[in-house]
Amino acid sequence: MPSSPKAGPLSRWTSASSATTACDSPIQQNHSTAHQQTWASATWATGQNMITGMLYHRKDSHTTQQHHEQYHQKPPQQHGTPMTMPMPLHLPPTASDQSTQTPRVRHQPLDLPPIPRLLGNENLDEWDDILVRTLRLHGLADYVKLPYPGVPEPDEHTGSGLTPDQWARDRSLVCLLIVGSLSTDVRDTLLASGYESGETNPKVLYDLVRDAIPKAAGEDVASYLRELNSISPAEPRFDGSLREYCLRVGYLRRRLYVSEPQPNDNLVLVMAVLGLARDGRYEDLSMDLGRELERGGLSWARLMGDLAGVHGREVAERRRLKRGKTAEGVV
Numbered sequence: 542m543p544s545s546p547k548a549g550p551l552s553r554w555t556s557a558s559s560a561t562t563a564c565d566s567p568i569q570q571n572h573s574t575a576h577q578q579t580w581a582s583a584t585w586a587t588g589q590n591m592i593t594g595m596l597y598h599r600k601d602s603h604t605t606q607q608h609h610e611q612y613h614q615k616p617p618q619q620h621g622t623p624m625t626m627p628m629p630l631h632l633p634p635t636a637s638d639q640s641t642q643t644p645r646v647r648h649q650p651l652d653l654p655p656i657p658r659l660l661g662n663e664n665l666d667e668w669d670d671i672l673v674r675t676l677r678l679h680g681l682a683d684y685v686k687l688p689y690p691g692v693p694e695p696d697e698h699t700g701s702g703l704t705p706d707q708w709a710r711d712r713s714l715v716c717l718l719i720v721g722s723l724s725t726d727v728r729d730t731l732l733a734s735g736y737e738s739g740e741t742n743p744k745v746l747y748d749l750v751r752d753a754i755p756k757a758a759g760e761d762v763a764s765y766l767r768e769l770n771s772i773s774p775a776e777p778r779f780d781g782s783l784r785e786y787c788l789r790v791g792y793l794r795r796r797l798y799v800s801e802p803q804p805n806d807n808l809v810l811v812m813a814v815l816g817l818a819r820d821g822r823y824e825d826l827s828m829d830l831g832r833e834l835e836r837g838g839l840s841w842a843r844l845m846g847d848l849a850g851v852h853g854r855e856v857a858e859r860r861r862l863k864r865g866k867t868a869e870g871v872v
Contacts, residue, residue: 656722659754661724685744691743713741719743719747752800762797762800769790773819782852783848783851794809811834
């Protein structure tokens, strides 16, 4: 069949080789076959070398192109400088890195609040709180918080790490902090209660303050229990605020703990829950808390947390009603 006029340039060579192969002798055919195999092997090897060279050329040209771009981006005076490796990025430290870093040093000291002047029973709790926190910050809280007689005098057998001179200085420092924060009226009250100006044991001085000031205000264990037995959020002194009721109950509880080192905490819980029932707004709440108390699932922290939640909802509702009235007035 005649070849197509549109055949490619290799078509006639392929046709000619086929015709020659058909007409030649067997010997010539063997030589031709061997020649074709040799040519195919050489062509395959050449193709592999060409592909490999192209790949390497592409890789090298990419590097050269980058170097060429960096070369033109540099000013002329830096064309002769060698290429430098990129600097590592300073990433923010991870959590594991921060745990291994040294703690940050505070260079500026904090301004600590001063111990408030003790005026009497009205700010006794505030004075006591800041005094104990200040002493704890300086490692001196044991001088007033340990049971009587407080921190014992060190000797060679205690192994406390304190020398007798250091122990005496610490006691004098705590006494100075207490006496220096007393008002004139409180000092007179302490003198009338048996305070001696030469007292060097801070535990004796601290306990005297905690005991004499409430007594001078006419408070004792009997008065605390009488008030708890009749307290109610509906009393005018609380102005309808559940928060004020909780503050007063908490104050009475603390006073009982001062007067009685091991008071019956369940007794205070019962009185606080019964006090809620004396206000019609909280009768259902009192019953629910009473059932929790019977099951043993009510603690003082739980009671205060629940009442704080109720107070927060009441405040939010009052604010909502106030905004509604304001909007009606504007319209």
